[in-house]
Amino acid sequence: xxxxxxxxxxxxxxxxxxxxxxxxxxxxxxxxxxxxxxxxxxxxxxxxxxxxxxxxxxxxxxxxxxxxxxxxxxxxxxxxxxxxxxxxxxxxxxxxxxxxxxxxxxxxxxxxxxxxxxxxxxxxxxxxxxxxxxxxxxxxxxxxxxxxxxxxxxxxxxxxxxxxxxxxxxxxxxxxxxxxxxxxxxxxxxxxxxxxxxxxxxxxxxxxxxxxxxxxxxxxxxxxxxxxxxxxxxxxxxxxxxxxx
Amino acid sequence: xxxxxxxxxxxxxxxxxxxxxxxxxxxxxxxxxxxxxxxxxxxxxxxxxxxxxxxxxxxxxxxxxxxxxxxxxxxxxxxxxxxxxxxxxxxxxxxxxxxxxxxxxxxxxxxxxxxxxxxxxxxxxxxxxxxxxxxxxxxxxxxxxxxxxxxxxxxxxxxxxxxxxxxxxxxxxxxxxxxxxxxxxxxxxxxxxxxxxxxxxxxxxxxxxxxxxxxxxxxxxxxxxxxxxxxxxxxxxxxxxxxxxxxxxxxxxxxxxxxxxxxxxxxxxxxxxxxxxxxxxxxxxxxxxxxxxxxxxxxxxxxxxxxxxxxxxxxxxxxxxxxxxxxxxxxxxxxxxxxxxxxxxxxxxxxxxxxxxxxxxxxxxxxxxxxxxxxxxxxxxxxxxxxxxxxxxxxxxxxxxxxxxxxxxxxxxxxxxxxxxxxxxxxxxxxxxxxxxxxxxxx
Numbered sequence: 001x002x003x004x005x006x007x008x009x010x011x012x013x014x015x016x017x018x019x020x021x022x023x024x025x026x027x028x029x030x031x032x033x034x035x036x037x038x039x040x041x042x043x044x045x046x047x048x049x050x051x052x053x054x055x056x057x058x059x060x061x062x063x064x065x066x067x068x069x070x071x072x073x074x075x076x077x078x079x080x081x082x083x084x085x086x087x088x089x090x091x092x093x094x095x096x097x098x099x100x101x102x103x104x105x106x107x108x109x110x111x112x113x114x115x116x117x118x119x120x121x122x123x124x125x126x127x128x129x130x131x132x133x134x135x136x137x138x139x140x141x142x143x144x145x146x147x148x149x150x151x152x153x154x155x156x157x158x159x160x161x162x163x164x165x166x167x168x169x170x171x172x173x174x175x176x177x178x179x180x181x182x183x184x185x186x187x188x189x190x191x192x193x194x195x196x197x198x199x200x201x202x203x204x205x206x207x208x209x210x211x212x213x214x215x216x217x218x219x220x221x222x223x224x225x226x227x228x229x230x231x232x233x234x235x236x237x238x239x240x241x242x243x244x245x
Numbered sequence: 246x247x248x249x250x251x252x253x254x255x256x257x258x259x260x261x262x263x264x265x266x267x268x269x270x271x272x273x274x275x276x277x278x279x280x281x282x283x284x285x286x287x288x289x290x291x292x293x294x295x296x297x298x299x300x301x302x303x304x305x306x307x308x309x310x311x312x313x314x315x316x317x318x319x320x321x322x323x324x325x326x327x328x329x330x331x332x333x334x335x336x337x338x339x340x341x342x343x344x345x346x347x348x349x350x351x352x353x354x355x356x357x358x359x360x361x362x363x364x365x366x367x368x369x370x371x372x373x374x375x376x377x378x379x380x381x382x383x384x385x386x387x388x389x390x391x392x393x394x395x396x397x398x399x400x401x402x403x404x405x406x407x408x409x410x411x412x413x414x415x416x417x418x419x420x421x422x423x424x425x426x427x428x429x430x431x432x433x434x435x436x437x438x439x440x441x442x443x444x445x446x447x448x449x450x451x452x453x454x455x456x457x458x459x460x461x462x463x464x465x466x467x468x469x470x471x472x473x474x475x476x477x478x479x480x481x482x483x484x485x486x487x488x489x490x491x492x493x494x495x496x497x498x499x500x501x502x503x504x505x506x507x508x509x510x511x512x513x514x515x516x517x518x519x520x521x522x523x524x525x526x527x528x529x530x531x532x533x534x535x536x537x538x539x540x541x542x543x544x545x546x547x548x549x550x551x552x553x554x555x556x557x558x559x560x561x562x563x564x565x566x567x568x569x570x571x572x573x574x575x576x577x578x579x580x581x582x583x584x585x586x587x588x589x590x591x592x593x594x595x596x597x598x599x600x601x602x603x604x605x606x607x608x609x610x611x612x613x614x615x616x617x618x619x620x621x622x623x624x625x626x627x628x629x630x631x632x633x634x635x636x637x638x639x640x641x642x643x644x645x646x647x648x649x650x651x652x653x654x655x656x657x658x659x660x661x662x663x664x665x666x667x668x669x670x671x672x673x674x675x676x677x678x679x680x681x682x683x684x685x686x687x688x
Contacts, residue, residue, distance in 0.1 A: 154317040167314055185314065186522070189533040190432055191307030193518025221526040230646070 147211075156213045157184050157204075165216055165223060172198060172235065181237040183229050184216070198229040203239030283403040283465045290460035291403065292419045294355075295396060297454035299423030301362055304431060304447030305330075305385055307515075309369070312440045316373040326375075330382030334390060335631040341390030342624020343483035346617070349468045351398040356458055358388040358395065363451030370444040393627060394620035397606040402466035406614060406677070410607055414552020417602030418545040425541030432534055472619060486618040490625060495612045498671050500629040502564070503605060505664035506597075507633035509571055509657040512641030514594065516650060517578055517587055525584040532584055536591040543595025544602060551603045559676045560608055561668070567600035568665035575658025579651045611675035 157165040170183035181198040188194030203217040216223070218239050226238040313323045348354050365381035365388070396416065404412045427447055434443040490496060518533045525532055555563055570593045577590035606623065613622035637657070645653040 151317055153319070154315050169314055169320055187529050187533075188518065188522055189530050189537060190428060190435070191309070191311040192515060192537060193522045193529075193533040194311075195519055195522055219526075224523055224526055224529065 150211055152182070152214070157182075157199075157216050158213050159216055159219060161219075163220055165218075165220065166194065168214065169196065172237075181235065182214075184223075186223055195224075196229045197223060197226045198235050198237045199223070199226075200237040200239040202241045284462065287403060287461045287465050290457045291399065292415065294454055294457035294461070295416045296419040296423035297450045297457060298359065298362075298392065298396070299420040300427040300450040301359075301366060301447050301454060302389060303424045303427035304366060304444055305382075305389075308431060308435075308440075308443070309382075311435075312369075312444055313373060313378065315440045318373075322375060326378050326382055329379065330386045331631075331635070332386075333383045334386035335628060335635070337387050337390040338624040338627035338631060339487065339621065340483075340624070341387070342394045342620040342622070342627070343486075344391055345394040345398055345620035346472065346483070346486075350463070350466075351395045351402060351468075352458065352461060352463060352466060354391055355395040355399065356455060358391040359451055359454050359458065361385070361388040362392075363448060363455075366444065366448030366451065370441055370448050390624065390627070394623040397610070397623060398472070398620055399461065399466055401610065401614075401619075402468060403461070405467075406610060409610060410555045410603065411549070411552040413603045413606055414549040414555075417548035417552075417599065420602070421541040421544035421548070421598070425538045425545070428537050428541070429534070472617060483618075483621060486616075486621055487625065489616065490613060490618055490622050493612055493616070493622075495673050495675055496609070496622060496626075498667070498673075499608050499612070499675075500626045502568075502664055502668045502672060503601070503626060504629040504633035505660055505667060506568065506571060506601070507630050508637045508640075509575060509660035509664065510594075510597065511634035511637040513575065513578060513654070513657055514591070515638070516641055516645060516653060517591060520578075520650060521584045521587055524582065524587075529584070532588050536588045539588075539592055540595035540598055543592060544599040547596060547599035548602055551599050555603060555607060556676070559674050560604055560611070561672060561674045563600050564604055564608075564668045564672060565665065567597045567604070568661055568668050570594075570596040570600075572658050572661035572665055575654050575661050579654035579658060608675050611677060 152168055152171065154167055154169070156167055159165050166184045166186040166188075168182045169185045171179055172181040172183065174180050179201045181200055182204055183196050184199050185194050186197050199216060199218070205215045205217065207213070207215055216239070223238060227236045229235060310323050310327060313326070314320075345351055345354055361384050365385040368377050368381045397413070400412050400416060401409055427450070430446060431443040434446050514536070518536065521532045521536070522529045551563055574590055574593040574597075577593075578587065581587055581590060605626065609622050609626055610619060613619050616622070637660075641653045641657060644656055
């Protein structure tokens with residue numbers, strides 16, 4: 001097998017090699033300690049790319065990714081989502097119209113009490129109300145105030161005692177659409193030495209009073225011994241409903 | 246001044262020819278026909294230029310991925326952007342060297358490159374959207390390909406080949422202090438303020454860097470010396486020049502040794518840092534931070550010493566020392582469990598780093614200095630280094646996933662031992678005055 005078990009990401013298509021790319025770039029810091037400037041890496045990403053079995057799919061996925069990502073206006077959530085003819089959940093999460101990871105549930109959920117349920121629902125934009133169109137088709141939509149919703153990607157994860165546990169970098173969803181785990185980039189200094197760990201979604205608590213952070217029901221010790229998340233292999237999701245720190 | 250140039254061109258044939266005692270400048274009239282002594286303020290300005298530049302370059306390492314994560318980028322996009330930057334930085338080494346070779350004023354090339362790095366850092370800090378970040382990574386990677394040879398060219402232009410060894414030691418010391426302080430400063434900034442503030446901090450270091458660069462007095466940089474002492478290279482075409490470099494055996498052997506070094510070394514720090522995070526709960530971040538910053542301080546202490554000893558003892562003993570430190574470090578990482586001991590073993594990285602920071606430009610100057618393609622040679626070796634580093638991280642990642650981390654460390658120690666053998670057996674001594682006693686034959 002050409003590709004080592006690169007951490008695959010659910011969001012943004014099944015390209016193994018893209019995670020390798022990030023790891024390759026770590027050598028820039030490593031080589032800096034020898035006094036030379038950041039020597040770059042290309043690594044065998046190209047080599048891996050060419051010898052991967054699912055090459056064609058990955059090429060197409062990459063091209064689609066780059067094109068779609070380049071169209072993405074800004075990362076800030078204020079950009080108007082592209083008027084989606086299909087419900088947003090059917091996009092293969094290659095380019096979410098908002099910065100949320102592609103964890104959209106199958107249908108938009110009524111979202112009055114925002115934070116507690118699984119990820120903030122990708123509410124279709126009010127433009128889908130279609131009142132301006134001739135054919136008068138109506139699409140159900142939900143409008144929620146912007147300050148009640150938050151994007152979960154990149155927010156800080158804190159322990160119950162307030163220690164910094166890293167940031168959420170991905171959300172793992174099973175085939176029925178239920179959110180199972182969040183991937184947290186744990187530890188490290190300036191990006192060096194961090195490990196990606198899958199934490200069971202039920203161990204995460206969103207505090208309505210604390211925006212921009214999520215509380216993890218685990219201690220640092222419990223988290224650090226977790227195995228690293230690799231998408232191709234059985235995922236070990238740390239925590240669960242009954243875990244006490 | 247034409248007298249001066251003429252005398253220098255005569256002694257510039259090749260290291261071996263120059264080493265033969267000739268009716269060249271004797272110590273008595275060396276001051277008349279030798280190089281002008283650069284002023285102290287130019288030397289100090291070069292020190293600070295190297296310092297601030299290292300500050301700026303520190304921000305573009307693994308920290309970019311942390312910063313982009315906080316800006317809500319997906320891992321896919323981050324990986325793509327980083328890889329493109331790495332690719333440009335690898336492929337651009339040779340053209341970068343050729344550019345510095347082709348221009349007469351290494352200072353202006355350096356200034357343009359520093360400005361490009363500053364612009365890319367500010368762009369990254371202010372507008373982290375995909376297109377902007379993509380462009381900024383490419384720009385910064387390209388600029389750093391030029392800056393490496395440019396700094397060595399400016400140093401050579403200022404002090405000449407005789408004193409370049411000590412000068413490179415000093416450069417390495419200032420660069421590592423700069424990057425260590427920048428790493429510490431960025432960490433503190435990211436902790437207390439925000440990640441974006443850390444980026445703006447390193448971006449603002451380009452201003453003092455440019456300031457210091459323009460304090461180096463132009464007339465003190467001798468363009469002939471900066472290009473290795475030939476007024477015109479024998480091959481006008483960069484491609485022909487590159488091919489001619491392949492014929493220089495010591496250069497090829499050295500490039501192979503350094504590629505082996507990076508093959509062993511590049512993945513050691515990330516893997517060890519990951520081990521530290523795994524094995525220590527309370528102080529993992531502090532340990533990783535120390536293992537990044539402390540070797541820089543060791544480089545700062547050792548590099549001037551290495552610079553002096555490279556003139557006294559020759560280059561080979563220090564190259565061997567470098568590989569020995571690497572192999573020991575790999576073995577220690579494979580067998581140690583305690584994260585504190587891991588951090589102590591990481592300090593050996595400072596030893597190898599100090600040795601290499603001085604020896605790489607020095608040996609290249611020794612063997613390729615008189616071809617007129619000195620900077621191209623630096624670019625070519627930089628390319629080999631980059632290839633070695635890339636393969637290293639990929640291979641180590643594969644082995645540590647497939648088997649486990651100690652196996653990966655053992656494999657890297659094995660590469661280190663291979664490099665040690667190559668350096669010990671195949672690498673010749675390149676110090677120019679090794680074969681003769683006249684210290685004034687080469688300047």
